[in-house]
Amino acid sequence: FRVDKVHFSYPGEAESLTDISFAIAAGERVVLLGANGSGKSTLLHLLDGLYFPQQGSVQAFGETLCERELEGTEFARRFRQEVGFLFQNSEAQLFSASVEEELAFGPLQAGWPSESIRERIADTLRLLEIMHLRERVPQRLSSGEKKRVALASLLVMSPSVLLLDEPTAGLDPRSQSMLL
Secondary structure, eight states: OEEEEEEEEOTTSOEEEEEEEEEOOTTOOOOOOOOTTSSHHHHHHHHTTSSOOSEEEEEETTEEOOTTTTSSSHHHHHHHHHEEEEOSSGGGGOOSSSHHHHHHHHHHHTTOOHHHHHHHHHHHHHHTTOGGGTTSOGGGSOHHHHHHHHHHHHHTTOOSEEEESSTTTTOOHHHHHHHO
8 A cells, every 4th residue: 555645534524634644565564553533444444445535645556546446447346355344343344144145245246156155254264263153143243243254254355455443342352362
């Protein structure tokens, strides 16, 4: 990612981000620390192409993130497969009737073969130690279980970039350690 002189504000509010610039190279791990309301989530939304700056630019994989580039282009398909975003509120990204269906959604959209999807789902459920949740309804899980399922729905796609907004919120100490 390359962020260059980014400014962003929500309609009717003061600027949330002012003149932000930085670069993140492949393989780097970066943590954003700051007070509540300091713009961490907003910045992650910009990096995921969910918001766009009013000034400046955000680039990923050498391409500028803008509405035009993220609508139906080859870059958009690649970007959405390579970048996984875990929302601060896990419920915002859980919508399927079962955990298994939740994990299958991304691979199905990407056109993966059925056997590959089944194998990848099983591997991801084992990795996060949530195989027992496979047939459960995501909306009926505890907040920690929802967080793990939301994370699993990203990991099943094997993205090269993970954007995690408050990834340990709602997790018990053991689950926090496993995630980290």
